[in-house]
Amino acid sequence: MPRKYAPLIAALLTIALAPGVMAQDAYVVGLSGALTGPQAGTYAPIMESVKLYVDQLNRRGGVNARPVHLVVQDNQGEPSKAAADAKKFISQDNVILIISASVSSTYAPMAAEAKRGGIPLVYTMVCPTAVFPPKPDELQFCTGPSSGNHDGPMGVQFIKEQSRDPVRLGVVAMAIPLSRGVADSAEETAKSLGMTVVDKQIIPPPTPDYTPYASKLKSAEPNWVYATAPWVTEVKTVEALRKLGWNGKYLAIALAPTEDDMVRLKDGELYAVSANAFFHDDLPVHKEIRDAAGKANLAYPVTHLADGWIAGMVLEQALKNTSWPPTAEKVLAAMNGLKVDTKGLRGKPIEWTKTNHFRTEQYYRFYRWDSAKQSIVPAKENWATVDVK
Numbered sequence: 001m002p003r004k005y006a007p008l009i010a011a012l013l014t015i016a017l018a019p020g021v022m023a024q025d026a027y028v029v030g031l032s033g034a035l036t037g038p039q040a041g042t043y044a045p046i047m048e049s050v051k052l053y054v055d056q057l058n059r060r061g062g063v064n065a066r067p068v069h070l071v072v073q074d075n076q077g078e079p080s081k082a083a084a085d086a087k088k089f090i091s092q093d094n095v096i097l098i099i100s101a102s103v104s105s106t107y108a109p110m111a112a113e114a115k116r117g118g119i120p121l122v123y124t125m126v127c128p129t130a131v132f133p134p135k136p137d138e139l140q141f142c143t144g145p146s147s148g149n150h151d152g153p154m155g156v157q158f159i160k161e162q163s164r165d166p167v168r169l170g171v172v173a174m175a176i177p178l179s180r181g182v183a184d185s186a187e188e189t190a191k192s193l194g195m196t197v198v199d200k201q202i203i204p205p206p207t208p209d210y211t212p213y214a215s216k217l218k219s220a221e222p223n224w225v226y227a228t229a230p231w232v233t234e235v236k237t238v239e240a241l242r243k244l245g246w247n248g249k250y251l252a253i254a255l256a257p258t259e260d261d262m263v264r265l266k267d268g269e270l271y272a273v274s275a276n277a278f279f280h281d282d283l284p285v286h287k288e289i290r291d292a293a294g295k296a297n298l299a300y301p302v303t304h305l306a307d308g309w310i311a312g313m314v315l316e317q318a319l320k321n322t323s324w325p326p327t328a329e330k331v332l333a334a335m336n337g338l339k340v341d342t343k344g345l346r347g348k349p350i351e352w353t354k355t356n357h358f359r360t361e362q363y364y365r366f367y368r369w370d371s372a373k374q375s376i377v378p379a380k381e382n383w384a385t386v387d388v389k
Contacts, residue, residue, distance in 0.1 A: 025066065025067070026062075026066055026067040026068060026069035027062075027063060027066060027067070027068045027069065027096065027319050027322075027326055028069045028071065028093060028094055028095045028096060029054075029068060029069065029070055029071070029095055029096065029097045029098075029099065029315065030071045030073070030085070030086070030088075030089030030093060030095040030097070030098045030099065031047060031050055031051075031070055031071065031072045031073070031098075031099045031101065032072075032073045032074075032075050032082055032085035032086065032089070032098065032099075032100060032101070032102065032106075032110065033046060033047045033073075033074070033075060033099075033100065033101030033102045033124075034074075034075060034076055034077035034101065034102045034103060035047055035072075035074035035075075035076070036074055036076050037076035037077045037078070038077065038205055038206040038232065039077040039102070039103050039205070039230055039232065040076075040077075041231065041232060041256070041257055042125070042230050042231050042232065042255050042256055042257065043077070043101045043102055043103070043125065043256075044101075044299070044300065045256045045257075045300040045304035045305060045307075045308065046101040046124050046125065046256065046307050046308040046311065047072065047101050047308065048298055048299065048300055048304075048305070048308065049289075049304070049305035049306075049307065049308020049309050049311075049312065050070070050099060050101070050124075050308040050311050050312050050315075051070060051072065051308075052292055052293065052296055052298070052305070052308070052309075052312075053292075053308065053309055053311075053312025053313070053315075053316075054068050054070045054312060054315070055296070056292050057312070057316055063316060063319040063320055064319070064320060064324060066324065068315070068319065071089060071093045071095065073085040073088065073089075075102055075106060077102050077103045077105070077106065077205075078106070079105050079106050079108070079109045080109070082100070082102055082106035082109055082110045083106075083109035083110060083112070083113055085110075086098055086109070086110045086113035086114060086117075086119075086121075087113050089119070090113065090114075090116075090117035090119055091117075095119060096119070096120075096322075096326050096327060096328045096330075096331050097119065097120050097121075097122065097315070097318070097328070097331050098110070098114055098119055098120070098121045098122070099121075099122045099124060099311060099315070100121060100122065100123050100124065101124045101125065101308070101311075102125075103176055103205075103230065104126055104128065104176050104177045104178035104179065105176045105177060107123065107128055107177075107178075111130070111137070111139070111140055114139050114140075115139060117328075118139070118328055118329070119139065119328045120139050120140075120141060120328060120331055120332050120335055121139055121140050121141070122141045122142065122143060122311065122314070122315075123140070123141070123142040123143070123144050124142075124143055124144050124307055124308065124310075124311045125144040125145070125146060125255075125307065126144055126146040126147075126148060126151075126178045126179075126182075127142035127144050127146060127147050127148060127149075127358055128140070128142070128148055128178060129148055129149060129181075130357075131357040131358045132149055132356070132357075132358050132388065133355050133356040133358070133388065133389060134355050134356075134389075135355070136355065136356065136357040136358070137357070138332075139332070140357060141335055141352060141357040141358075142357065142358055143307075143310050143311045143314045143350060144307065145254075145274065145275030145276050145307060145346075146178075146182075146253060146255075146275060147275075147358065147362050147388075148178045148181050148182055148185075149185070149388075150362050150386050150388075151182050151185075151186075151228060151253055151273070152181075152182045152183065152184070152185030152186035152187075152188075152189060152228060153185060153186070153189040154273065154362075154364050154384060154386060155186060155226050155228070155251055155253065155273050156169075156186050156189040156190045156193065156195070156226065157189070157193075158251065158271075158273060158366055158379075158380065158384070159190075159195075159224050159226065159249075159251060160193050160195070161380075162249070162271075162379075163223075163224070165223065166194075166195075166196065167190070167195040167196065167223065167224055168195075168196050168198045168220075168221060168222045168223050168224070169187075169190050169195050169196065169197050169198065169222055169224050169225070169226060170197075170198055170199045170200070170201070170217045170220060170222035170224070170225040170226070171183045171186055171187055171190075171197065171199070171200040171201070171225070171226050171227075171228070172200075172201050172203065172213075172217070172225060172226070172227040172228065172229055172233065172234065172237050173200070173201070173202050173203070173227075173228050173229050173233075174202070174203055174204075174205055174229035174230055174233045175202050175203060175204040175205065176205065176230075179228055179229045179230065179233075180202060182228035182253075183200060183202070183228045183229075186226055186228060187200060198220035198221065198222050199216060199217050199220035199222065201213045201216060201217055201237075203229070203233050203237070205230075205232075205233070206232075207233070207236075210233075210236045210237050210239070210240040211240050211243075211244070213237065213240070214237055214240035214241045214243075214244055214246070215244060217237075217241060217246070218241060218244050218245075218246045222248055223248045223249065224248060224249050224250075224251065225237075225238070225241070225248060225249075225250045225251070226251045226252075227250065227251070227252040227253065228253055229253075230255065231252075231255040231256065231257050231258060231261075234252040234253070234255075234258075235252070235257070235258075235261050235265075238250045238252070238265075238267070238270060239265070242267070247269065248269065249269045249271065250267075250269060250270050250271065251271045251272070251273060252270070252271070252272055252273075253272075253273055253274075254272040254273060254274035254275075254276070254278075254367070256300070256303075256304035256305075256306075256307065257304060258272050258274070259272075259278050259279060259280065259303045259367075259376065260301055260303050260304075262367070262369050262376055263369075263376065265369070266369060266371065266374070267369055268368075268369055268370070268371035270368065270369050271366060271367070271368045271379055272366070272367045272368070273364055273365075273366055274364065274365050274366075274367060275346060275347075275362065275363065275364055275365075276306045276307065276310075276345055276346060276365070277306075277344055277345055277346075277365060278303075278365070278367055278376060279302065279303045279306075280367070280375075280376045281344075283343070283344045283345075284343065284344075285309075285342075285343035285344055285345055288343075289302060289305055289306070289309055290302050293305060306345050309345070310342055310345055310346065310350070313340050313342060314338070314340050314350060317338060317339075317340045318331060318334050318335050318338055319331070319334075321334035321337075321338065322334045335352055335357075336352060336353060336354040337352070337353065337354075338350070338351070338352040339351045339352075346363060347361070347363020347364075347365075347383035347385065348360075348361050348363055356388065358388055359388060360387075360388055361385055361386065361387055361388060362385070362386045362388055363383040363384065363385055363386075364383065364384045364385075364386075365378065365380075365383055365384075366378065366379040366380040366384070367379055
């Protein structure tokens with residue numbers, strides 16, 4: 001673990017309440033995620049941002065004049081540790097809600113513990129099929145930007161719109177369940193649109209050298225590659241491809257580090273599909289996040305904080321709609337009729353119902369690096385929309 005992140009780890013794992021405030025006087029919420037480990041670059045910023053939002057919320061007086069007590073655990077992206085965290089939250093901390101900020105391989109064990117305890121579970125990154133209509137799992141919800149059901153087809157449709165020549169598509173995924181699922185749906189959609197899928201690389205985590213996988217991709221001669229993995233896999237694959245001399249177009253699903261890495265790489269053939277508005281759009285809510293981050297000692301750039309901030313918005317509204325004393329059952333009832341304005345961070349509000357724990361509409365923004373302007377620019381005007389049914 002880089003030494004510069006040590007203060008972050010200490011701060012997040014310190015459970016803090018105002019003097020004289022006991023946990024039973026607060027809304028107790030568990031947060032388990034990959035604070036350290038190979039996937040920390042994607043998930044630790046979410047944890048940092050959720051904590052930042054809750055800290056700001058408590059400074060304003062909390063929710064319904066009660067503080068929010070956030071119990072934080074580091075599962076390092078390991079399923080067994082995620083399960084242990086969920087069990088601890090339920091048996092020792094008496095939480096009324098669990099938030100997950102980790103890789104999809106941790107979802108099933110956390111969901112199993114949440115089901116045993118009857119506790120709602122909220123994912124903050126890729127949304128699993130368990131949250132989609134018409135029959136979502138009773139306890140599983142998702143605020144995350146990525147949709148296992150929609151990211152694959154949407155990215156492929158964009159590639160088709162951008163291409164004059166026949167598309168020879170390469171697909172990249174990490175060897176974890178949801179990443180593979182998105183890659184499979186991208187492959188199926190591509191074939192249905194008349195594209196030739198020339199190669200699909202499923203890359204295990206962690207991978208010290210991406211060159212062998214990039215070499216196989218390059219040898220298949222794709223003119224587009226679509227990456228549907230955690231960012232570490234997406235970015236290291238495109239970097240390896242460029243070192244090998246491949247000059248095709250590369251579309252990646254945007255995650256927390258994407259915006260900054262696009263600026264770092266300055267790659268005119270790199271595109272990103274994002275369910276969040278980039279900070280480059282400079283919305284008032286981006287200023288709000290920047291101002292809050294500027295007053296805190298954060299380890300990650302402000303551009304990494306949108307997903308955790310959105311999770312904080314949803315948490316606040318769910319707790320506002322939960323009468324005192326709070327129980328998991330009351331929180332669940334509130335979440336089954338929730339609507340949250342994300343202030344432009346997403347294309348539309350997040351809206352949950354008893355038959356839809358994802359959202360009623362999924363929106364995407366496409367960005368690219370403009371070498372002439374030396375800036376990120378929209379690759380497509382306005383948000384692209386998918387009705388979620």
